[in-house]
Amino acid sequence: MLTYIIRRVLSAIPTILVVITIVFFAVRGLGGDPAIAILGDRATPQALEALRERLGLNQPLWKQYTSFLWRLAHGDLGRDLRTDIPVAKLFARAVPYTIDLAIWATVIGILIGVPTGVLAALRWNSPLDFVGRFIGILGFSFPTFYLSILLLFIFGLVLDWFPMMGGGGDYSDPADRAYHLFLPALSLGLIKAAFVMRLTRSSLLNVLHEDYVRTARSKGLKEWVVIYKHALRNSLIPVVTMIGLYLAVTIGGSIEVEIVFNRPGLGKFLIGAIQERNYSVIQSGLVVLAVFIVLVNLITDLSYALIDPRIKYE
């Protein structure tokens, strides 16, 4: 077990390096001169030159790259070029909003997706199953941002049950925090529920045709025992796996939700930085987002090794 953990943790390092390298070169490709983007067209050549010097843009590319890596290794994410606040501080403020959103969306997705998936599989080919499958495809087809807008309109505006905007003050009051979290988490969670439902349904259907389920039935066990103890438990293994893989997708989806609800998370921050070409924030933002996803995947993988002992022998 320990060797598996060590191997898996070590394998995340080259991944993170590749991602950092890609982000570095992607940001260098950013349309136009960052110095002009920051200071504007009317800046004097001296001012532009000074800023380039300060950003290290005059140095050869490999030197910029190594010093970028060096600073990252020391946890230095640079400073916001406009406000001069350390980027790490800004992110520390944003990350909890995104984590909360991703976790609660996942919880909502499981709470809705698993029971409806089981129901659809048990009533296979009935009208209920048909409705379930239709809703499943619907969730697959609906852009997250669009569902967010519709929910915002219905529950925020027409019914006025939930706030329209923001993440809830300074995030210290749990009730207010949940109040602001509900609609965003529901938007993302409903999309996720559609995936979970489809997955649970097809996984349970596969298992229900297995020999050991027939054996359990022929032993004369009650139907609910067969389904709950024999079929459902096994069918949930792939579902758990996919939910873990989906955590990364959820973080991707949270970007759209944060924009619609004006929730000050990582995604909102990153898109804002891209729009105003805030060079240092984009660069660190993408790195933080990517490392965040690598870590989520790492934790997911490790937790499977605990659930399913076969994994560590692969």
Added chain:
Amino acid sequence: MEIRRFLKNRVSLVGLVLVIIVIFAGICAPWISPYDPLKHNVVNRFADPSWQHVGGTDRYGRDILSRTIWGSRVSLSVGFLATILGAIGGTMLGLIAGYNKGRVSNLIMWLTDVFMSFPTMVLAIIVVVAFGAGTRNVVLAIGLAFTPRFIRLARGSTLAVAEHVYVEASKATGRSDWGIVLRHVLPNVAGEIVIMSTLWIATAIRLEASLSFLGLGTQPPTPSWGMMIKEGMFHFIQAPWLSLVPGAGIFCATMGFNMLGDGMRDALDPKLRGRLT
């Protein structure tokens, strides 16, 4: 046989009809859209839906229905081009990685794993950051984000096909590796690739809408569904149709391709299940 099974499936038929409607709207946009999608009409701003303007008008007085019809062009071209880009690149790399077992294929698979662990949305954003916003770069971004998914699929099928006796027989006759891949492996892999592409077109259309919504995709004034919804969002109270009508466009297109792809998959290969965005 497969066609009959496909036609019996009502879900896929509905999908086919939706896809035909959207493609028809895209091709015939100049003839069927009632107004010029870019023409401003300041007198008639925020007009309610009526017989003159079935979908109402936006803050410049532009006809929403016409813009939605024209918007299908952007969505369809991005959907098709990005998927074709990802499918061709991914299939080629997947064939190499599946047939040749060496350092190159190890590298390809390692990079594939790295990229697979990132949501397509995040990959697309990185590409847009590098090359700038705009429809062409969105095609590139989505195509690149799809490539690893196709590599996985093509490699898996190649590994299975390469085990067959006829491949060995072909090898014995002295055919080159490329000859075997093109002649024997590719035709066997192609079916799955096409089905998967249909499903990914829906995802590409959805991603284009999302990127345009975030302001990273198609730029104004070209009508694109995601951007129209973004513009409409600020006027949801007084004019909800601004975002509801283009939303219906997205809905038709993505539902259509998803239902069609699902039906094709069930008809041609019942084993192929479970898919990730």
